[in-house]
Amino acid sequence: MLKKVFGSAIFGVEATTVTVEVNVDNGIGYHLVGLPDNAIKESNFRIAAALQNNGYKIPGKKIIINMSPADLRKEGSAYDLTLAVGILAASGQITADYLEDYLIMGELSLDGTLQPIKGALPIAVKARQEGFKGFILPKQNAKEAAIVNDLKVFGVESIKEVIDFFDKGIALEQTIINTREEFYKNLNFPEHDFADVKGQEGIKRCMEIAAAGGHNIILIGPPGAGKTMLAKRLPSILPPMTLNEALETTKIHSVVGRLKDTGLMSQRPFRSPHHTISNVALVGGGSYPQPGEISLSHNGVLFLDELPEFKREVLEVMRQPLEDREVTISRAKFTVTYPSSFMLVASMNPSPSGYFNDPSAPKTSSPAEMQRYLGKISGPLLDRIDIHIEVTPVPFEKLSEERKGETSVEIRKRVTAAREIQTQRFAYSDTVHYNAQMNTKQIRKYCVLDEASKQLLKAAMERLNLSARAYDRILKVARTIADLEGAEDINGAHISEAIQYRSLDREGWLG
Numbered sequence: 001m002l003k004k005v006f007g008s009a010i011f012g013v014e015a016t017t018v019t020v021e022v023n024v025d026n027g028i029g030y031h032l033v034g035l036p037d038n039a040i041k042e043s044n045f046r047i048a049a050a051l052q053n054n055g056y057k058i059p060g061k062k063i064i065i066n067m068s069p070a071d072l073r074k075e076g077s078a079y080d081l082t083l084a085v086g087i088l089a090a091s092g093q094i095t096a097d098y099l100e101d102y103l104i105m106g107e108l109s110l111d112g113t114l115q116p117i118k119g120a121l122p123i124a125v126k127a128r129q130e131g132f133k134g135f136i137l138p139k140q141n142a143k144e145a146a147i148v149n150d151l152k153v154f155g156v157e158s159i160k161e162v163i164d165f166f167d168k169g170i171a172l173e174q175t176i177i178n179t180r181e182e183f184y185k186n187l188n189f190p191e192h193d194f195a196d197v198k199g200q201e202g203i204k205r206c207m208e209i210a211a212a213g214g215h216n217i218i219l220i221g222p223p224g225a226g227k228t229m230l231a232k233r234l235p236s237i238l239p240p241m242t243l244n245e246a247l248e249t250t251k252i253h254s255v256v257g258r259l260k261d262t263g264l265m266s267q268r269p270f271r272s273p274h275h276t277i278s279n280v281a282l283v284g285g286g287s288y289p290q291p292g293e294i295s296l297s298h299n300g301v302l303f304l305d306e307l308p309e310f311k312r313e314v315l316e317v318m319r320q321p322l323e324d325r326e327v328t329i330s331r332a333k334f335t336v337t338y339p340s341s342f343m344l345v346a347s348m349n350p351s352p353s354g355y356f357n358d359p360s361a362p363k364t365s366s367p368a369e370m371q372r373y374l375g376k377i378s379g380p381l382l383d384r385i386d387i388h389i390e391v392t393p394v395p396f397e398k399l400s401e402e403r404k405g406e407t408s409v410e411i412r413k414r415v416t417a418a419r420e421i422q423t424q425r426f427a428y429s430d431t432v433h434y435n436a437q438m439n440t441k442q443i444r445k446y447c448v449l450d451e452a453s454k455q456l457l458k459a460a461m462e463r464l465n466l467s468a469r470a471y472d473r474i475l476k477v478a479r480t481i482a483d484l485e486g487a488e489d490i491n492g493a494h495i496s497e498a499i500q501y502r503s504l505d506r507e508g509w510l511g
Ligand SMILES: Nc1ncnc2c1ncn2[C@@H]1O[C@H](COP(=O)(O)OP(=O)(O)O)[C@@H](O)[C@H]1O
Pocket: 196, 197, 198, 199, 200, 221, 222, 223, 224, 225, 226, 227, 228, 229, 230, 394, 399
């Protein structure tokens, strides 16, 4: 008997429906065709055990399974359930009249329980588009699939439930979540809040500016100063995610199987890869391409803690995606693109020993050590960081003060207002949405200085020995400071403040 079942394959962040034809006939043999990878080829062992442990079997007949489209690589073990149900139906062990109405996926354990799959959200999106009545999948992935409206999602724990559903008409429990309601409810409850950071008013102000203009930022300070604590809170003051942004980001996390029983992400992501990370893990890739950390940070924050410790080549591969806000991975037969629009926050110690010019420090570094250390981060990547700020530890007395700081949601209101001004300013552009993205022409147009401010900036450039590349960055940051104030024109106060945020350009650092 010939039966058809449906699964799905992930390609980038999109899914393609895979048709699985199972034919069971007299004879002997088990043939799986249509470009399956090894994990699928091994599936017959898992299927055999799972069926046996539930009172069924792979029949001793000639079984031919064809997966199409044939030119699409089908990877992973997520087709176990698809194949198993197809075999049961095609061999007449179960009746399954409505098989073709459902998309069925899941990895089987030997006892027939289901293991989670990757990409449940994009698969559900596609299933809805193609008019499937329902999506049967492992319970662990049910919430992310249920984000999609107008598709019945059935999270199951074991193949037995699926068999009983088709064969005996025993209803499956439908997973229903009100995506929008849940999303908006969680929007104003960030996981980490700036209210927890005592003191550090100057740094908080600086991060507010970074968030408001989308400026990449580097925090420089000794261990324990609070750099990680501050960086973690940046997502909470960025404008609240739109439903569309949330969907984009959640899809990427779904594709790598990182959503653990969660629905739509309501907080911007914060990713903090270790400095030993490989190129592929950072930007994405592999023989079956997967998104990397820069894409998992999409619409959120990528934190590179201890920037100088990262391998230079790893930082190099990040440059293009940082510019393009997406990463393209090419293979002989196909190309996939993952979005990667993130804010970069970096941190570093002032020197390899952790301290700089501090006589009370346990160990200071020689000028040669300093040069080597800072040399690693100079150049192209640093060129994309508008704001440098030194973080000094808050004294103990201040830390023990009870007073709570301003909450992230309050700060975020000001950031959002400043972003709205920018959205209007750049409404005509497809590529530029906020101040940090301005090109030279736009800087000349939107960052016009009066004579006094011009003189102020000129004097500061000479006095502090600022580099030419610092000039445009100061203008962009000054624009953002003015926007936060709702000011049409940039004035001297805006410029003076922006000049403070160029620590690494000053003598004694990168020179
Ligand atoms: N301003 C602060 N307010 C409250 N706690 C702080 C502050 N600064 C540092 N801490 C505490 O010190 C710890 C170390 O800070 P951390 O962010 O890890 O420092 P760094 O990354 O600079 O080494 C934090 O977990 C936090 O508990």
